[in-house]
Amino acid sequence: MKKALIVLEKEWLELRLQRGLLLATLFLPPVMTVFAVVGFFAVGKLSGPIPQGGPLPPEFVSLAPLEVAQAIVGRQFSILFLLLPIFIPSVLASYAIVGEKRERTLEPVLATPIRTWELLLGKILAALIPALAITIASATVFVVGILAFAVTDRVREVIVTPGWILAVLVDTPLLALIGVALIVVLSSRVNDPRTAQQFSAVLVVPVIALLFGQLAGVIVLGPGLALGIGVVLAIVAAGAVWAATRLFQREVILTRWR
Amino acid sequence: MAHAIETHGLTRKFDGRVAVDGLSLTIEAGTVFGFLGPNGAGKTTTVRMLAALIAPTDGDAVVAGHALGVDDTALRRSVGILTEQPGLYDRLSARQNLRYFARLYDLEPARADAQVERYLHLLELWDRRDEPVGTFSKGMRQKLAIARALLHEPTVVFLDEPTAALDPEAARTVREFVKGLKAEGRTIFLTTHNLPEADELCDSIGIFQRRLLRMGSPRELRAGLFGAGTIVRVVGDAARYVAVVRSLPFVREAHAEGETLTVQLDDPDSRNPDIVDALRAAGAPIRYVERLQHSLEDVYLRLVGGHA
Numbered sequence: 001m002k003k004a005l006i007v008l009e010k011e012w013l014e015l016r017l018q019r020g021l022l023l024a025t026l027f028l029p030p031v032m033t034v035f036a037v038v039g040f041f042a043v044g045k046l047s048g049p050i051p052q053g054g055p056l057p058p059e060f061v062s063l064a065p066l067e068v069a070q071a072i073v074g075r076q077f078s079i080l081f082l083l084l085p086i087f088i089p090s091v092l093a094s095y096a097i098v099g100e101k102r103e104r105t106l107e108p109v110l111a112t113p114i115r116t117w118e119l120l121l122g123k124i125l126a127a128l129i130p131a132l133a134i135t136i137a138s139a140t141v142f143v144v145g146i147l148a149f150a151v152t153d154r155v156r157e158v159i160v161t162p163g164w165i166l167a168v169l170v171d172t173p174l175l176a177l178i179g180v181a182l183i184v185v186l187s188s189r190v191n192d193p194r195t196a197q198q199f200s201a202v203l204v205v206p207v208i209a210l211l212f213g214q215l216a217g218v219i220v221l222g223p224g225l226a227l228g229i230g231v232v233l234a235i236v237a238a239g240a241v242w243a244a245t246r247l248f249q250r251e252v253i254l255t256r257w258r
Numbered sequence: 259m260a261h262a263i264e265t266h267g268l269t270r271k272f273d274g275r276v277a278v279d280g281l282s283l284t285i286e287a288g289t290v291f292g293f294l295g296p297n298g299a300g301k302t303t304t305v306r307m308l309a310a311l312i313a314p315t316d317g318d319a320v321v322a323g324h325a326l327g328v329d330d331t332a333l334r335r336s337v338g339i340l341t342e343q344p345g346l347y348d349r350l351s352a353r354q355n356l357r358y359f360a361r362l363y364d365l366e367p368a369r370a371d372a373q374v375e376r377y378l379h380l381l382e383l384w385d386r387r388d389e390p391v392g393t394f395s396k397g398m399r400q401k402l403a404i405a406r407a408l409l410h411e412p413t414v415v416f417l418d419e420p421t422a423a424l425d426p427e428a429a430r431t432v433r434e435f436v437k438g439l440k441a442e443g444r445t446i447f448l449t450t451h452n453l454p455e456a457d458e459l460c461d462s463i464g465i466f467q468r469r470l471l472r473m474g475s476p477r478e479l480r481a482g483l484f485g486a487g488t489i490v491r492v493v494g495d496a497a498r499y500v501a502v503v504r505s506l507p508f509v510r511e512a513h514a515e516g517e518t519l520t521v522q523l524d525d526p527d528s529r530n531p532d533i534v535d536a537l538r539a540a541g542a543p544i545r546y547v548e549r550l551q552h553s554l555e556d557v558y559l560r561l562v563g564g565h566a
Contacts (some may be wrong), residue, residue: 003361003362006358006361006362010347010354010358013350013354014347014349014350017349017350017390018349018445023438037485063263077310103345103346103347103348104341104345105346105502106345107311107341107343107345108341108359108403108406109359109362110311110340111309111311111334111339111341112334112363113331113332113334113335113362113363113364114362115331138424194352210410250311250312251312251313254312255312
Protein backbone atom coordinates (compact mmCIF):
# COMPACT_ATOMS: atom_id res chain seq x y z
CA MET A 1 0.00 0.00 0.00
CA LYS A 2 2.90 2.32 0.81
CA LYS A 3 4.20 1.98 -2.74
CA ALA A 4 0.76 2.75 -4.17
CA LEU A 5 0.99 6.08 -2.34
CA ILE A 6 4.49 6.68 -3.75
CA VAL A 7 3.08 6.11 -7.24
CA LEU A 8 0.14 8.39 -6.48
CA GLU A 9 2.49 11.12 -5.27
CA LYS A 10 4.56 10.87 -8.47
CA GLU A 11 1.44 10.96 -10.65
CA TRP A 12 0.23 14.13 -8.98
CA LEU A 13 3.67 15.68 -9.29
CA GLU A 14 3.59 14.99 -13.02
CA LEU A 15 0.03 16.28 -13.26
CA ARG A 16 1.04 19.56 -11.63
CA LEU A 17 3.69 19.95 -14.32
CA GLN A 18 1.21 19.42 -17.16
CA ARG A 19 -0.59 22.73 -17.17
CA GLY A 20 -2.62 21.97 -20.29
CA LEU A 21 -3.94 18.73 -18.87
CA LEU A 22 -4.61 20.37 -15.53
CA LEU A 23 -6.58 23.19 -17.14
CA ALA A 24 -8.51 20.81 -19.40
CA THR A 25 -9.60 18.58 -16.56
CA LEU A 26 -9.50 19.87 -13.03
CA PHE A 27 -10.46 23.47 -13.78
CA LEU A 28 -13.35 22.40 -15.98
CA PRO A 29 -15.84 21.47 -13.22
CA PRO A 30 -15.59 24.79 -11.31
CA VAL A 31 -15.96 26.77 -14.53
CA MET A 32 -18.98 24.74 -15.60
CA THR A 33 -20.49 25.02 -12.15
CA VAL A 34 -20.21 28.79 -12.22
CA PHE A 35 -21.74 28.77 -15.68
CA ALA A 36 -24.59 26.51 -14.47
CA VAL A 37 -25.38 28.61 -11.39
CA VAL A 38 -25.26 31.86 -13.36
CA GLY A 39 -27.51 30.37 -16.05
CA PHE A 40 -29.93 29.05 -13.44
CA PHE A 41 -29.99 32.44 -11.70
CA ALA A 42 -30.52 34.30 -15.01
CA VAL A 43 -33.47 32.09 -16.01
CA GLY A 44 -35.05 32.81 -12.64
CA LYS A 45 -34.95 36.49 -13.46
CA LEU A 46 -36.80 36.13 -16.78
CA SER A 47 -39.86 38.30 -17.19
CA GLY A 48 -42.59 38.23 -19.80
CA PRO A 49 -44.09 35.20 -21.55
CA ILE A 50 -42.04 32.00 -21.46
CA PRO A 51 -42.31 29.80 -24.54
CA GLN A 52 -43.46 26.27 -23.80
CA GLY A 53 -43.57 23.15 -25.87
CA GLY A 54 -42.79 19.47 -25.92
CA PRO A 55 -43.59 16.80 -23.32
CA LEU A 56 -42.54 17.46 -19.73
CA PRO A 57 -41.55 15.07 -16.96
CA PRO A 58 -44.57 14.25 -14.74
CA GLU A 59 -43.13 16.13 -11.78
CA PHE A 60 -42.92 19.33 -13.88
CA VAL A 61 -46.61 19.36 -14.87
CA SER A 62 -47.82 21.22 -11.78
CA LEU A 63 -45.06 23.87 -12.05
CA ALA A 64 -45.58 27.42 -13.25
CA PRO A 65 -43.85 28.40 -16.55
CA LEU A 66 -40.98 30.23 -14.80
CA GLU A 67 -40.50 27.27 -12.47
CA VAL A 68 -40.45 24.89 -15.44
CA ALA A 69 -37.85 27.00 -17.21
CA GLN A 70 -35.59 27.02 -14.17
CA ALA A 71 -36.18 23.34 -13.46
CA ILE A 72 -35.24 22.33 -17.03
CA VAL A 73 -32.04 24.40 -16.91
CA GLY A 74 -31.17 23.09 -13.46
CA ARG A 75 -31.80 19.47 -14.35
CA GLN A 76 -29.80 19.68 -17.56
CA PHE A 77 -26.83 21.09 -15.70
CA SER A 78 -27.24 18.57 -12.88
CA ILE A 79 -26.39 15.81 -15.36
CA LEU A 80 -22.96 17.41 -15.77
CA PHE A 81 -22.01 16.13 -12.37
CA LEU A 82 -22.68 12.61 -13.53
CA LEU A 83 -20.56 13.08 -16.65
CA LEU A 84 -17.52 14.80 -15.19
CA PRO A 85 -16.36 11.90 -13.01
CA ILE A 86 -16.31 9.73 -16.12
CA PHE A 87 -14.51 12.21 -18.31
CA ILE A 88 -11.82 13.49 -15.92
CA PRO A 89 -10.36 10.22 -14.58
CA SER A 90 -10.40 8.72 -18.07
CA VAL A 91 -8.26 11.58 -19.32
CA LEU A 92 -5.92 11.44 -16.32
CA ALA A 93 -5.60 7.65 -16.46
CA SER A 94 -4.97 7.63 -20.18
CA TYR A 95 -1.97 9.91 -19.71
CA ALA A 96 -0.82 8.00 -16.62
CA ILE A 97 -0.92 4.56 -18.24
CA VAL A 98 -0.94 4.87 -22.04
CA GLY A 99 1.45 7.82 -21.75
CA GLU A 100 3.81 5.79 -19.60
CA LYS A 101 3.61 2.90 -22.05
CA ARG A 102 4.40 5.22 -24.95
CA GLU A 103 7.36 6.80 -23.15
CA ARG A 104 8.64 3.32 -22.20
CA THR A 105 8.88 4.22 -18.54
CA LEU A 106 6.95 1.19 -17.31
CA GLU A 107 9.75 -1.36 -17.57
CA PRO A 108 12.11 0.36 -15.09
CA VAL A 109 9.19 0.66 -12.68
CA LEU A 110 8.29 -2.99 -13.11
CA ALA A 111 11.93 -3.86 -12.37
CA THR A 112 11.57 -2.46 -8.86
CA PRO A 113 10.15 -4.51 -5.98
CA ILE A 114 6.72 -2.92 -6.47
CA ARG A 115 3.82 -5.34 -6.82
CA THR A 116 1.73 -4.78 -9.92
CA TRP A 117 -1.45 -4.30 -7.90
CA GLU A 118 0.28 -1.50 -5.97
CA LEU A 119 1.26 0.20 -9.22
CA LEU A 120 -2.24 -0.19 -10.63
CA LEU A 121 -3.86 1.01 -7.42
CA GLY A 122 -1.60 4.05 -7.30
CA LYS A 123 -2.51 4.98 -10.84
CA ILE A 124 -6.24 4.39 -10.33
CA LEU A 125 -6.33 6.46 -7.14
CA ALA A 126 -4.27 9.22 -8.76
CA ALA A 127 -6.94 9.53 -11.43
CA LEU A 128 -10.04 8.96 -9.29
CA ILE A 129 -9.34 11.05 -6.20
CA PRO A 130 -8.89 14.47 -7.84
CA ALA A 131 -11.71 13.84 -10.26
CA LEU A 132 -14.20 12.82 -7.59
CA ALA A 133 -13.04 15.50 -5.15
CA ILE A 134 -13.38 18.31 -7.65
CA THR A 135 -16.70 16.96 -8.91
CA ILE A 136 -18.23 16.60 -5.47
CA ALA A 137 -16.95 20.03 -4.45
CA SER A 138 -18.43 21.53 -7.62
CA ALA A 139 -21.69 19.63 -7.13
CA THR A 140 -21.90 21.05 -3.61
CA VAL A 141 -21.47 24.57 -4.97
CA PHE A 142 -24.13 23.77 -7.59
CA VAL A 143 -26.55 22.59 -4.89
CA VAL A 144 -25.91 25.73 -2.86
CA GLY A 145 -26.57 27.81 -6.00
CA ILE A 146 -29.83 25.93 -6.69
CA LEU A 147 -30.98 26.33 -3.09
CA ALA A 148 -30.09 30.01 -3.15
CA PHE A 149 -31.47 31.03 -6.54
CA ALA A 150 -34.47 28.74 -7.15
CA VAL A 151 -37.61 30.79 -7.59
CA THR A 152 -39.61 28.40 -5.39
CA ASP A 153 -39.08 25.36 -3.17
CA ARG A 154 -40.80 23.22 -5.81
CA VAL A 155 -37.94 23.97 -8.24
CA ARG A 156 -35.38 22.96 -5.63
CA GLU A 157 -37.22 19.72 -5.01
CA VAL A 158 -37.28 18.63 -8.67
CA ILE A 159 -33.57 19.33 -9.21
CA VAL A 160 -31.84 18.35 -5.99
CA THR A 161 -33.57 15.01 -5.59
CA PRO A 162 -32.44 12.09 -3.40
CA GLY A 163 -32.02 10.06 -6.61
CA TRP A 164 -29.64 12.63 -8.10
CA ILE A 165 -27.63 12.90 -4.87
CA LEU A 166 -27.31 9.11 -4.71
CA ALA A 167 -26.32 8.99 -8.36
CA VAL A 168 -23.58 11.57 -7.77
CA LEU A 169 -22.28 9.86 -4.64
CA VAL A 170 -22.67 6.20 -5.63
CA ASP A 171 -23.10 5.74 -9.37
CA THR A 172 -20.58 8.19 -10.74
CA PRO A 173 -17.59 6.92 -8.70
CA LEU A 174 -18.39 3.46 -10.05
CA LEU A 175 -18.65 4.79 -13.59
CA ALA A 176 -15.34 6.55 -13.08
CA LEU A 177 -13.77 3.33 -11.87
CA ILE A 178 -15.12 1.50 -14.92
CA GLY A 179 -13.67 4.26 -17.09
CA VAL A 180 -10.20 3.92 -15.56
CA ALA A 181 -10.32 0.12 -15.78
CA LEU A 182 -11.34 0.44 -19.41
CA ILE A 183 -8.33 2.69 -20.01
CA VAL A 184 -6.06 0.00 -18.55
CA VAL A 185 -7.62 -2.62 -20.82
CA LEU A 186 -7.26 -0.31 -23.83
CA SER A 187 -3.65 0.47 -22.85
CA SER A 188 -2.64 -2.99 -23.92
CA ARG A 189 -3.61 -2.15 -27.47
CA VAL A 190 -3.28 1.59 -28.08
CA ASN A 191 -0.31 3.92 -27.91
CA ASP A 192 -2.04 7.27 -27.90
CA PRO A 193 -3.84 8.58 -24.79
CA ARG A 194 -6.39 10.33 -27.00
CA THR A 195 -7.37 7.08 -28.69
CA ALA A 196 -7.97 5.49 -25.30
CA GLN A 197 -10.08 8.48 -24.26
CA GLN A 198 -12.18 8.22 -27.40
CA PHE A 199 -12.94 4.57 -26.70
CA SER A 200 -13.75 5.21 -23.06
CA ALA A 201 -16.10 8.06 -24.05
CA VAL A 202 -18.64 5.35 -24.81
CA LEU A 203 -19.36 5.34 -21.07
CA VAL A 204 -21.14 8.69 -21.29
CA VAL A 205 -23.84 7.13 -23.49
CA PRO A 206 -25.88 5.65 -20.60
CA VAL A 207 -25.67 8.95 -18.72
CA ILE A 208 -26.87 10.91 -21.75
CA ALA A 209 -29.68 8.36 -22.15
CA LEU A 210 -30.58 9.02 -18.52
CA LEU A 211 -30.72 12.76 -19.18
CA PHE A 212 -32.99 12.45 -22.20
CA GLY A 213 -35.10 9.81 -20.48
CA GLN A 214 -35.66 12.13 -17.57
CA LEU A 215 -36.45 15.15 -19.73
CA ALA A 216 -38.87 13.10 -21.78
CA GLY A 217 -40.55 11.85 -18.63
CA VAL A 218 -39.69 8.22 -19.46
CA ILE A 219 -37.27 7.76 -16.57
CA VAL A 220 -37.61 9.08 -13.05
CA LEU A 221 -34.27 9.01 -11.24
CA GLY A 222 -35.51 8.07 -7.80
CA PRO A 223 -33.39 6.63 -4.98
CA GLY A 224 -34.43 3.08 -5.95
CA LEU A 225 -33.34 3.49 -9.54
CA ALA A 226 -30.08 5.21 -8.49
CA LEU A 227 -29.26 2.36 -6.13
CA GLY A 228 -30.31 -0.25 -8.70
CA ILE A 229 -28.02 1.34 -11.24
CA GLY A 230 -25.35 1.37 -8.54
CA VAL A 231 -25.64 -2.38 -8.05
CA VAL A 232 -25.35 -3.03 -11.79
CA LEU A 233 -22.40 -0.65 -12.04
CA ALA A 234 -20.69 -2.31 -9.08
CA ILE A 235 -20.90 -5.66 -10.85
CA VAL A 236 -19.61 -4.16 -14.11
CA ALA A 237 -16.85 -2.32 -12.21
CA ALA A 238 -15.77 -5.53 -10.50
CA GLY A 239 -15.54 -7.24 -13.88
CA ALA A 240 -13.68 -4.30 -15.44
CA VAL A 241 -11.18 -4.14 -12.56
CA TRP A 242 -10.67 -7.90 -12.79
CA ALA A 243 -9.97 -7.61 -16.54
CA ALA A 244 -7.65 -4.65 -15.91
CA THR A 245 -5.77 -6.54 -13.21
CA ARG A 246 -5.32 -9.51 -15.54
CA LEU A 247 -3.82 -7.26 -18.20
CA PHE A 248 -1.75 -5.21 -15.80
CA GLN A 249 0.83 -7.85 -14.95
CA ARG A 250 4.57 -7.62 -15.59
CA GLU A 251 4.52 -10.57 -17.92
CA VAL A 252 1.59 -9.26 -19.94
CA ILE A 253 2.81 -5.67 -20.10
CA LEU A 254 6.28 -6.62 -21.26
CA THR A 255 5.34 -9.34 -23.70
CA ARG A 256 1.81 -8.66 -24.91
CA TRP A 257 1.26 -4.90 -24.84
CA ARG A 258 1.84 -3.53 -28.32
CA MET B 259 28.24 -16.14 -2.58
CA ALA B 260 30.55 -17.78 -5.10
CA HIS B 261 28.21 -17.46 -8.06
CA ALA B 262 26.26 -14.30 -8.62
CA ILE B 263 24.18 -15.87 -11.38
CA GLU B 264 23.60 -19.50 -12.12
CA THR B 265 21.13 -20.81 -14.67
CA HIS B 266 20.18 -24.32 -15.70
CA GLY B 267 18.31 -24.94 -18.94
CA LEU B 268 16.66 -21.53 -18.84
CA THR B 269 14.13 -21.45 -21.65
CA ARG B 270 11.53 -19.00 -22.79
CA LYS B 271 8.97 -19.53 -25.50
CA PHE B 272 6.52 -17.03 -26.95
CA ASP B 273 3.51 -18.70 -28.54
CA GLY B 274 5.58 -21.76 -29.32
CA ARG B 275 8.52 -19.76 -30.71
CA VAL B 276 11.69 -20.38 -28.72
CA ALA B 277 13.38 -17.09 -27.75
CA VAL B 278 15.86 -18.53 -25.26
CA ASP B 279 16.78 -22.18 -25.52
CA GLY B 280 18.20 -24.03 -22.54
CA LEU B 281 20.61 -21.40 -21.28
CA SER B 282 22.99 -22.79 -18.68
CA LEU B 283 25.74 -20.58 -17.35
CA THR B 284 27.55 -19.58 -14.21
CA ILE B 285 28.84 -16.09 -13.50
CA GLU B 286 31.26 -15.52 -10.67
CA ALA B 287 30.51 -12.79 -8.17
CA GLY B 288 32.43 -9.57 -8.69
CA THR B 289 33.06 -10.11 -12.39
CA VAL B 290 31.86 -8.45 -15.57
CA PHE B 291 30.07 -10.83 -17.90
CA GLY B 292 29.51 -9.78 -21.50
CA PHE B 293 26.45 -11.16 -23.21
CA LEU B 294 26.91 -10.80 -26.94
CA GLY B 295 24.58 -11.66 -29.76
CA PRO B 296 22.83 -10.19 -32.78
CA ASN B 297 19.55 -8.27 -32.60
CA GLY B 298 16.67 -10.57 -31.81
CA ALA B 299 18.96 -13.22 -30.35
CA GLY B 300 17.03 -13.26 -27.06
CA LYS B 301 19.41 -11.17 -24.95
CA THR B 302 16.76 -8.80 -23.61
CA THR B 303 14.44 -11.72 -22.91
CA THR B 304 17.24 -13.36 -20.93
CA VAL B 305 17.89 -10.19 -18.93
CA ARG B 306 14.17 -9.83 -18.25
CA MET B 307 14.02 -13.39 -16.96
CA LEU B 308 17.07 -12.97 -14.75
CA ALA B 309 15.69 -9.71 -13.34
CA ALA B 310 12.40 -11.49 -12.54
CA LEU B 311 10.42 -9.38 -14.98
CA ILE B 312 9.13 -12.31 -16.97
CA ALA B 313 8.98 -15.97 -16.03
CA PRO B 314 10.92 -18.69 -17.80
CA THR B 315 8.95 -21.36 -19.62
CA ASP B 316 11.40 -23.95 -18.37
CA GLY B 317 14.62 -24.22 -16.40
CA ASP B 318 15.72 -22.41 -13.28
CA ALA B 319 18.11 -19.76 -12.12
CA VAL B 320 19.57 -18.30 -8.97
CA VAL B 321 20.38 -14.60 -9.11
CA ALA B 322 22.04 -12.75 -6.23
CA GLY B 323 21.19 -15.67 -3.98
CA HIS B 324 17.50 -15.71 -4.89
CA ALA B 325 15.93 -18.54 -6.86
CA LEU B 326 13.76 -17.30 -9.71
CA GLY B 327 10.05 -17.68 -9.04
CA VAL B 328 10.40 -18.12 -5.27
CA ASP B 329 10.52 -14.56 -3.94
CA ASP B 330 10.83 -12.39 -7.01
CA THR B 331 10.19 -9.21 -5.04
CA ALA B 332 13.29 -9.90 -2.96
CA LEU B 333 15.22 -10.76 -6.11
CA ARG B 334 14.25 -7.43 -7.71
CA ARG B 335 15.42 -5.66 -4.58
CA SER B 336 18.86 -7.28 -4.99
CA VAL B 337 19.44 -6.46 -8.64
CA GLY B 338 19.61 -3.26 -10.66
CA ILE B 339 18.72 -3.00 -14.30
CA LEU B 340 19.47 -0.51 -17.02
CA THR B 341 16.79 -1.22 -19.57
CA GLU B 342 17.29 -0.93 -23.32
CA GLN B 343 15.46 2.43 -23.29
CA PRO B 344 16.34 4.84 -20.47
CA GLY B 345 12.61 5.25 -19.72
CA LEU B 346 12.78 8.47 -17.73
CA TYR B 347 10.00 10.89 -16.84
CA ASP B 348 10.81 13.87 -19.01
CA ARG B 349 8.77 16.41 -17.07
CA LEU B 350 10.36 15.51 -13.76
CA SER B 351 13.80 16.69 -12.76
CA ALA B 352 16.77 14.35 -12.42
CA ARG B 353 16.36 14.44 -8.67
CA GLN B 354 12.62 13.78 -8.78
CA ASN B 355 13.15 10.85 -11.15
CA LEU B 356 15.74 9.25 -8.88
CA ARG B 357 13.84 9.96 -5.68
CA TYR B 358 10.78 8.20 -7.07
CA PHE B 359 12.76 5.08 -7.88
CA ALA B 360 14.70 5.18 -4.62
CA ARG B 361 11.39 5.06 -2.76
CA LEU B 362 10.13 2.23 -4.96
CA TYR B 363 13.31 0.34 -4.01
CA ASP B 364 12.26 0.66 -0.36
CA LEU B 365 14.79 3.30 0.67
CA GLU B 366 13.58 5.47 3.53
CA PRO B 367 13.21 9.15 2.55
CA ALA B 368 16.43 10.35 4.22
CA ARG B 369 18.51 7.53 2.75
CA ALA B 370 16.79 7.96 -0.61
CA ASP B 371 17.83 11.63 -0.68
CA ALA B 372 21.38 10.73 0.33
CA GLN B 373 21.67 8.08 -2.38
CA VAL B 374 20.19 10.39 -5.00
CA GLU B 375 22.75 13.03 -4.12
CA ARG B 376 25.60 10.49 -4.11
CA TYR B 377 24.83 9.15 -7.57
CA LEU B 378 24.07 12.54 -9.10
CA HIS B 379 27.54 13.61 -7.95
CA LEU B 380 29.19 10.37 -9.10
CA LEU B 381 27.70 10.63 -12.57
CA GLU B 382 28.38 14.36 -12.81
CA LEU B 383 24.73 15.36 -12.98
CA TRP B 384 24.50 17.27 -9.72
CA ASP B 385 24.62 20.68 -11.39
CA ARG B 386 21.57 19.78 -13.50
CA ARG B 387 19.70 18.05 -10.67
CA ASP B 388 16.61 20.25 -10.72
CA GLU B 389 16.20 20.56 -14.46
CA PRO B 390 13.57 18.55 -16.34
CA VAL B 391 15.07 15.40 -17.78
CA GLY B 392 13.44 16.22 -21.11
CA THR B 393 16.14 18.86 -21.59
CA PHE B 394 18.99 16.36 -21.08
CA SER B 395 21.28 15.03 -23.81
CA LYS B 396 21.26 11.34 -24.67
CA GLY B 397 24.45 10.78 -22.66
CA MET B 398 23.05 12.52 -19.59
CA ARG B 399 19.85 10.50 -19.81
CA GLN B 400 21.84 7.30 -20.01
CA LYS B 401 23.93 8.26 -17.00
CA LEU B 402 20.78 9.09 -15.07
CA ALA B 403 19.28 5.72 -15.99
CA ILE B 404 22.47 4.02 -14.76
CA ALA B 405 22.23 5.97 -11.50
CA ARG B 406 18.65 4.80 -11.15
CA ALA B 407 19.77 1.17 -11.47
CA LEU B 408 22.26 1.61 -8.61
CA LEU B 409 20.36 3.67 -6.04
CA HIS B 410 19.58 0.66 -3.86
CA GLU B 411 23.17 -0.67 -4.09
CA PRO B 412 22.38 -3.94 -5.85
CA THR B 413 24.97 -6.71 -5.88
CA VAL B 414 24.08 -7.73 -9.43
CA VAL B 415 23.60 -5.11 -12.13
CA PHE B 416 22.19 -5.74 -15.60
CA LEU B 417 23.29 -3.18 -18.16
CA ASP B 418 21.52 -3.48 -21.48
CA GLU B 419 23.52 -1.59 -24.12
CA PRO B 420 24.83 1.06 -21.71
CA THR B 421 26.89 2.94 -24.30
CA ALA B 422 24.62 2.56 -27.31
CA ALA B 423 24.30 5.80 -29.27
CA LEU B 424 26.56 7.72 -26.88
CA ASP B 425 29.31 9.99 -28.08
CA PRO B 426 32.86 8.71 -27.42
CA GLU B 427 33.36 10.88 -24.35
CA ALA B 428 30.09 9.85 -22.71
CA ALA B 429 30.74 6.21 -23.64
CA ARG B 430 34.14 6.41 -22.00
CA THR B 431 32.64 7.89 -18.82
CA VAL B 432 30.17 5.02 -18.69
CA ARG B 433 32.89 2.43 -19.26
CA GLU B 434 35.00 3.90 -16.49
CA PHE B 435 31.96 3.82 -14.25
CA VAL B 436 31.39 0.14 -15.03
CA LYS B 437 35.00 -0.56 -14.08
CA GLY B 438 34.37 1.27 -10.83
CA LEU B 439 31.34 -0.91 -10.14
CA LYS B 440 33.42 -4.02 -10.65
CA ALA B 441 36.06 -2.66 -8.30
CA GLU B 442 33.33 -2.30 -5.67
CA GLY B 443 32.73 -6.05 -6.00
CA ARG B 444 29.49 -5.93 -7.93
CA THR B 445 28.65 -8.40 -10.64
CA ILE B 446 27.86 -6.82 -13.98
CA PHE B 447 25.83 -8.55 -16.66
CA LEU B 448 26.61 -6.46 -19.71
CA THR B 449 24.70 -6.71 -22.96
CA THR B 450 26.46 -4.92 -25.78
CA HIS B 451 27.09 -4.83 -29.50
CA ASN B 452 30.30 -2.93 -28.93
CA LEU B 453 32.88 -5.71 -29.16
CA PRO B 454 35.99 -3.69 -28.29
CA GLU B 455 34.08 -2.49 -25.23
CA ALA B 456 33.26 -6.06 -24.25
CA ASP B 457 36.91 -6.99 -24.78
CA GLU B 458 38.01 -4.14 -22.53
CA LEU B 459 35.50 -4.63 -19.72
CA CYS B 460 34.57 -8.27 -19.52
CA ASP B 461 36.16 -11.06 -17.52
CA SER B 462 34.06 -13.58 -19.36
CA ILE B 463 31.86 -13.47 -22.40
CA GLY B 464 28.94 -15.52 -23.61
CA ILE B 465 28.12 -15.47 -27.29
CA PHE B 466 24.45 -16.07 -27.64
CA GLN B 467 22.00 -16.62 -30.40
CA ARG B 468 18.88 -18.11 -28.90
CA ARG B 469 21.22 -20.52 -27.16
CA LEU B 470 24.68 -20.10 -25.71
CA LEU B 471 27.14 -20.72 -28.53
CA ARG B 472 30.37 -20.29 -26.58
CA MET B 473 31.49 -18.93 -23.24
CA GLY B 474 34.87 -18.06 -21.79
CA SER B 475 37.29 -15.25 -21.21
CA PRO B 476 38.06 -13.16 -24.30
CA ARG B 477 41.45 -14.84 -24.53
CA GLU B 478 39.99 -18.33 -24.18
CA LEU B 479 37.46 -17.60 -26.89
CA ARG B 480 40.17 -16.48 -29.29
CA ALA B 481 42.43 -19.39 -28.53
CA GLY B 482 39.59 -21.89 -28.63
CA LEU B 483 38.42 -20.75 -32.01
CA PHE B 484 41.54 -19.69 -33.84
CA GLY B 485 44.32 -21.29 -31.82
CA ALA B 486 47.41 -19.43 -30.70
CA GLY B 487 50.02 -18.18 -33.07
CA THR B 488 52.90 -15.94 -34.02
CA ILE B 489 53.47 -13.57 -36.88
CA VAL B 490 56.99 -13.12 -38.21
CA ARG B 491 57.74 -10.33 -40.65
CA VAL B 492 60.83 -10.81 -42.76
CA VAL B 493 62.61 -8.84 -45.46
CA GLY B 494 61.61 -10.25 -48.83
CA ASP B 495 59.35 -13.15 -49.71
CA ALA B 496 58.29 -15.08 -46.60
CA ALA B 497 57.27 -18.15 -48.66
CA ARG B 498 60.93 -19.18 -48.79
CA TYR B 499 60.85 -19.92 -45.05
CA VAL B 500 57.56 -21.80 -44.75
CA ALA B 501 59.20 -25.23 -45.05
CA VAL B 502 61.76 -24.34 -42.37
CA VAL B 503 59.06 -23.43 -39.90
CA ARG B 504 56.84 -26.38 -40.79
CA SER B 505 59.70 -28.73 -40.02
CA LEU B 506 59.64 -27.70 -36.38
CA PRO B 507 57.77 -30.43 -34.43
CA PHE B 508 55.64 -28.07 -32.32
CA VAL B 509 54.31 -26.05 -35.29
CA ARG B 510 50.79 -26.99 -36.29
CA GLU B 511 50.53 -24.90 -39.43
CA ALA B 512 52.43 -22.16 -41.24
CA HIS B 513 51.72 -20.08 -44.28
CA ALA B 514 53.14 -17.00 -45.93
CA GLU B 515 51.69 -13.92 -47.53
CA GLY B 516 54.13 -11.35 -48.91
CA GLU B 517 56.64 -10.59 -46.18
CA THR B 518 54.48 -12.09 -43.45
CA LEU B 519 54.84 -15.58 -42.09
CA THR B 520 51.94 -16.79 -39.95
CA VAL B 521 52.74 -19.69 -37.62
CA GLN B 522 50.16 -21.57 -35.58
CA LEU B 523 51.30 -23.43 -32.47
CA ASP B 524 50.05 -24.21 -28.99
CA ASP B 525 52.47 -22.31 -26.81
CA PRO B 526 53.95 -19.31 -28.58
CA ASP B 527 55.30 -17.72 -25.41
CA SER B 528 57.85 -20.51 -24.86
CA ARG B 529 58.38 -21.59 -28.49
CA ASN B 530 58.97 -18.24 -30.19
CA PRO B 531 62.75 -18.30 -29.45
CA ASP B 532 62.99 -21.67 -31.24
CA ILE B 533 61.17 -20.28 -34.29
CA VAL B 534 63.45 -17.25 -34.36
CA ASP B 535 66.54 -19.48 -34.05
CA ALA B 536 65.38 -21.73 -36.91
CA LEU B 537 64.63 -18.79 -39.17
CA ARG B 538 67.97 -17.10 -38.42
CA ALA B 539 69.74 -20.37 -39.10
CA ALA B 540 68.02 -20.44 -42.48
CA GLY B 541 69.24 -16.88 -43.11
CA ALA B 542 65.92 -15.14 -42.75
CA PRO B 543 66.27 -11.39 -42.19
CA ILE B 544 63.66 -10.88 -39.41
CA ARG B 545 62.08 -7.45 -39.09
CA TYR B 546 59.96 -8.26 -36.02
CA VAL B 547 57.89 -10.93 -34.27
CA GLU B 548 54.44 -10.41 -32.79
CA ARG B 549 51.57 -12.36 -31.26
CA LEU B 550 48.88 -13.48 -33.68
CA GLN B 551 45.90 -11.50 -32.37
CA HIS B 552 42.34 -12.20 -33.43
CA SER B 553 39.83 -9.62 -32.43
CA LEU B 554 36.73 -10.46 -30.46
CA GLU B 555 34.88 -9.37 -33.57
CA ASP B 556 36.53 -12.24 -35.49
CA VAL B 557 35.40 -14.66 -32.80
CA TYR B 558 31.90 -13.22 -32.74
CA LEU B 559 31.45 -13.21 -36.49
CA ARG B 560 32.72 -16.74 -36.86
CA LEU B 561 30.36 -18.03 -34.16
CA VAL B 562 27.31 -15.99 -35.01
CA GLY B 563 27.91 -16.18 -38.75
CA GLY B 564 28.06 -19.93 -38.46
CA HIS B 565 24.66 -20.02 -36.79
CA ALA B 566 22.85 -17.29 -38.72
